[in-house]
Amino acid sequence: DADVTQTPRNRITKTGKRIMLECSQTKGHDRMYWYRQDPGLGLRLIYYSFDVKDINKGEISDGYSVSRQAQAKFSLSLESAIPNQTALYFCATSTPGSTGELFFGEGSRLTVL
Amino acid sequence: GDSVTQMEGPVTLSEEAFLTINCTYTATGYPSLFWYVQYPGEGLQLLLKATKADDKGSNKGFEATYRKETTSFHLEKGSVQVSDSAVYFCALGGSNYKLTFGKGTLLTVNP
Numbered sequence: 001d002a003d004v005t006q007t008p009r010n011r012i013t014k015t016g017k018r019i020m021l022e023c024s025q026t027k028g029h030d031r032m033y034w035y036r037q038d039p040g041l042g043l044r045l046i047y048y049s050f051d052v053k054d055i056n057k058g059e060i061s062d063g064y065s066v067s068r069q070a071q072a073k074f075s076l077s078l079e080s081a082i083p084n085q086t087a088l089y090f091c092a093t094s095t096p097g098s099t100g101e102l103f104f105g106e107g108s109r110l111t112v113l
Numbered sequence: 114g115d116s117v118t119q120m121e122g123p124v125t126l127s128e129e130a131f132l133t134i135n136c137t138y139t140a141t142g143y144p145s146l147f148w149y150v151q152y153p154g155e156g157l158q159l160l161l162k163a164t165k166a167d168d169k170g171s172n173k174g175f176e177a178t179y180r181k182e183t184t185s186f187h188l189e190k191g192s193v194q195v196s197d198s199a200v201y202f203c204a205l206g207g208s209n210y211k212l213t214f215g216k217g218t219l220l221t222v223n224p
Contacts (some may be wrong), residue, residue: 004156012154033211035214039215040216042202042214042216042217043202043214043217044213045211045212046215048211058211081156090156090157092157098206099145100145100147100162100206100207100212102149102157102159102161102212104156104158105156106154106155106156107155107156
């Protein structure tokens with residue numbers, strides 16, 4: 001089983017719908033991240049959390065919210081999805097001793113029609 | 114702010130050719146530098162890293178040297194294989210452990 005698991009792996013939805021992407025990890029890491037990948041734009045940070053009580057906005061947080069339910073779980077929500085949120089979303093984890101190395105899930109592909 | 118600029122792709126090579134993917138960065142302080150690889154349909158995985166100037170990261174035949182004087186971390190491999198076909202991302206890690214990624218370079222290796 002993967003150390004960082006994302007669900008769903010693929011989702012098609014309509015404009016205005018609420019969507020939640022879930023991430024769970026078995027690595028025991030404190031730090032969790034949500035990134036968005038778009039062709040030609042690389043990865044951009046949406047939100048990150050250094051522990052259960054610490055949530056921080058990344059560079060593109062508008063239109064998104066997150067919840068850190070436990071050390072192992074970090075969910076990303078789109079309250080009212082719009083077409084330009086169509087992208088590949090990645091969850092990642094890290095530990096303070098890793099000098100910044102991230103461990104990624106396999107991604108959640110979201111299409112907003 | 115921190116930024117990473119890497120060579121635009123796509124890059125297409127024949128098997129056993131030499132590979133270079135350029136990466137330069139802008140950062141305050143002394144960042145760590147990384148190359149991540151994304152194989153088709155998968156998430157990113159760390160390929161190699163360097164944490165201080167003049168360090169050389171290496172893995173699977175790939176190498177990159179942290180050059181502070183030129184703010185560069187170019188990825189090289191002497192002889193690529195078809196299985197190296199993937200997207201390669203250069204990344205910079207600042208003191209707060211957030212990574213800043215380049216836009217990615219798609220490499221295709223033909224038999």
